[in-house]
Amino acid sequence: MAPHPHPHFPHLFAPLDLGFTQLKNRILMGSMHTGLEELGPEGFERMAAYYAERARGGVGMIITGGTAPNRASELAATPHGPFDSEAQVPWHRQVTDAVHGAAPACHICLQILHAGPLARSEDPLAPSAIASPINPRVPREMTEEDIEETLAAFARCATLAKAAGYDGVEIIGSAGYLLSTFLLEKTNQRQDRWGGSYENRMRFPLAVVKRVREAVGEDFIVIYRIAAMEMMEDGSSWEEVVQLGRAVEGAGATIMSTHFVWHQAQVPTISTRVPRAAFASVTGRLRQELSIPLITSNRINMPEVAERVLADGLADITSMGRPMLADPAFARKADEGRVDEINTCIACNQACLDHAFRGKIVSCLVNPRACHETELNYTPAATPRRIAVVGAGPAGLACAVTAAQRGHAVTLFEASGEIGGHFNLALRIPGKEEFAETIRYYGRMIERYGVDLRLHTPVVPEQLQEGWDEVVVATGVRARTPAIPGIDHPMVMGYREAIMGSREPGRAVAIIGAGGIGFDVAELVSHAGPSAALDIDVFAREWGIDFAGHPRGGVAGVVPQVQRADREVFLLQRKPTKVGRGLAPTTGWTHKIALKRRGVHMLAGCEYLGIDDAGLTIRRDDQVQLLPVDTIILCAGQESTRELYDALSEAREGVHLIGGAELAMEIDAKRAIDQGCRLAAAF
Structure with missing residues (x-):
């Protein structure tokens, strides 16, 4: 008897049969480098906790951050090196054992990433000696020996991944990394069998897929991430994308994952100004040309968005990387019909991708626990306390909700008539409408954990001198008025x-x-006019993208039109x-x-x-x-609003200052929420 469809999201929670194995749902935690990979044994211990929490949260499959198959391929040189020897298998086994122990039906795949001309190694390699605009180091043109060694490195890395307990690998063939640079004439100017015609230029990516498949056998997931639309005028034509997709399928790929940008492209694809599921239609077109399942990605941040993509036949699997940073229980909450409790990714990038680009450990603005699961936990309070939190901006909300979640009795005072602080300003900026989701989330958490919210309630020091075990002042900032002659002019x-x-x-x-x-x-x-973040057609016009015609790179010959x-x-x-x-x-x-x-x-x-x-x-x-x-x-600029703190700290113990009230430089919600959560975890 066929199982009943899911009552809330029938497509999202339908299993996917891959022949030799089955995915329990269509929710994929997409690849995102965390910075933990470079820390060696400690990093793998932390990654194990990080990925296991997402597995417990209900995702069907996880793809790790990019892993280098040899020294020349590393995005950043590390003391622990690439995954090219059995000595690292036990480190990776910690991760796979943790994931399978947390959720036996969850699959986890290792992404194999050869950075090519983007590598920061001493000897970066590329099909031709052409530097990337985002890496000043000129790569060395690969010799036949280099090519053979690289093919062997991919196969060796995949074999080690299987030995380490991974269920599959993803080969990244996009974004300006090695495989994608073989495909484009601008980066591949070779005249041998690896360059020239498109058939020759795609020879190397196909050889990688074939070598990997031969190395791991048939009962192992092999995902290929294809550059479906590079967002550059000299990118691939639609015919080339289809030709490559069919060839990769024939070479042994289990699943095709679509990617929509090169790192140096001048079109946003991941920021909050991008509409939800903006690129899924491209995946949908390619899906009609192939017989293997397709993954789509980018700005799919809520289950109803993913469900619509699947229901419209635009993909077989929806990839959500940053949403799983924001809320590791995303899938479970969707499964149980608790969508209003999802801590939504707002695509701000401030603690995730910005950290990655700066070589810092990745986390999440709305969830500071991401990648810090071994050190920041919200355990039940041994001794519940009465806590007053003053100010319902990001810092105060984070502190109040986290403290209440731990079992403390929390009263949250807010002088205005709404929660959210400066987020109420941000959500009114075209392209930042997603910030409303964070306010929605905290509003629901206030209800769920019983925070006593008192709006329209200015606080004076006398109210908080007695009756509270802890007082948290999160009164935020006020705008600074510069000393300019005529500053009080009506204009x-x-x-x-x-x-x-x-x-x-x-x-x-x-x-x-x-x-x-x-x-x-x-x-x-x-x-x-309309915000481009809310309208895919407006977004496409503003950034010069032709989704329907799909010229080279999706943008060739298209002039941006801005209202x-x-x-x-x-x-x-x-x-x-x-x-x-x-x-x-x-x-x-x-x-x-x-x-x-x-x-x-x-x-x-x-x-x-x-x-x-x-x-x-x-x-x-x-x-x-x-x-x-x-x-x-x-x-x-801004100035801290800390008069309440100054008065209270002289009158009583247990007064804490967080957020903009503690430090008012740029308005920094990342720091504010992190401070609020960490303080609440310490009570």
């Missing part, structure tokens, strides 16, 4: 007024301060450095490109001389200049 407004819409900017706007909030305000006041507000905008900063230099590495460039396309003037090295009816007078490069604006928006 001047604060960023909160601009974002909340209590005052309408005029036709010529100067934004003082080009940090994160300055860029957000510039995005808001220069924007017109802009009918106003002139100046984004100004005091520092002489390039505007936007301090923005995050994985998302900052998208903000700068978007503002440039809307005609925003970005001026560095500004000295603010005065404000009057004529506008804002500045000095740049020793030249005095009048900007004839009718609106000036202040985004000139």
Whole structure:
């Protein structure tokens, strides 16, 4: 008798028969490098806990972060080296045993990643001696001996993975790593059997798949990650993608995984400004050409999104990497119909991909436990305490909910009429609508764990001097007002007024301060029309993507079309450095490109001389200049709101200061939530 379909998500929780094995559902934790891989034995112990928690959370399959098959392939040289010897098998066995022990039906696959021209090794290899724009080191053109050694390294790594208890491997053939550079003429200028025609250029990726399949036998999952749309004008044509996909299937791949970018491409694919499931249609087209199951990915962050993708026939498996950082119990909550309890990935990248690009241990802004499971745990409190938390911004919410989850009696005071703090501003910025999900999550957790929430309740020190075991002050920040002559002119407004819409900017706007909030305000006041983050067609037009026609790389010959507000905008900063230099590495460039396309003037090295009816007078490069604006928006930093803490800490014990109230530089939700969670874990 066939099993009854799942009551909530029938496609998402349908098993997938692979012939020699079965996936219990269509939820894949996609590959994400954690930084733990480079730590050796300690890192593998931590990875075991990290992956096991996701396995217990109900995912059907996990793909690890990228693992180098030999020394030349490493993204970063490490003392522990690549996975190329039996000596490392016990380290990996810790991970696979932990996953299978936590959930015997969960499969785990090792991603084999040869970085090629992106490698930071002493001897990076590539099909041709052409440097990547994001790696200054020029790679060495591979000889026949190099190619043979590399094929052997892939096979050896896959064999070791099988010995270590992995259920399969993923071969990454995209993103500008080695295999993908063989495929494109721009990076493969060889004239031998490995270059020239497309049939020759795809010879090496096919040889890798064949060698791996021969090495591991038939009862082992082999996933190939194909560059389905590189987002570069000199990328692959649709016909080439199909040709490669069919050939890889014939070479022995069990599953095809679609990837949608090279690292140097100038199109966002992973940030919060990208619509949910924006690229799934590309996978759907390729799925019609192949007979093996296909994985789709990118900005699938809630179960209803994944269910729709599967129901529409766009994929067989949905990959969700960052969502599993945000909530390891994602799948179990979806299975049990508790979607409102999912801690949703908001695609901010601040603690995950930004950390990875900076060589730091990966974590998650909304879940600081990610990759820290062996050190940060929320165990039941031995002695429940009465805790007052003042301020329901990210820091206060994290602390209050985590403390209540542990069994403490928590009262959360908030002077305004809503929780969320500065997240209520962020969600109003086009491209940051996902921030509403975090507020929704905390609202549900307040209900679930019985936090006594008191809105519209300003607090004075006398209320908290007695009756509480601990007092947490998370009163956040207030905007800083710079000392500029004429700063009290009627044309001047604060960023909160601009974002909340209590005052309408005029036709010529100067934004003082080009940090994160300055860029957000510039995005808001220069924007017109629907948010691209909520509309795939608008997103495609703004970034010059043709999903339907699929020209080379998805973008060849397509001109970005940006709708802009009918106003002139100046984004100004005091520092002489390039505007936007301090923005995050994985998302900052998208903000700068978007503002440039809307005609925003970005001026560095500004000295603010005065404000009057004529506008804002500045000095740049020793030249005095009048900007004839009718609106000036202040985004000139913040100051901690800590008066309550100062008064209480003199009057009583057990007073704690967290979040922006403790340190007000850039508004830093990552730090605030981490502080709140760690403090609550210590009570």
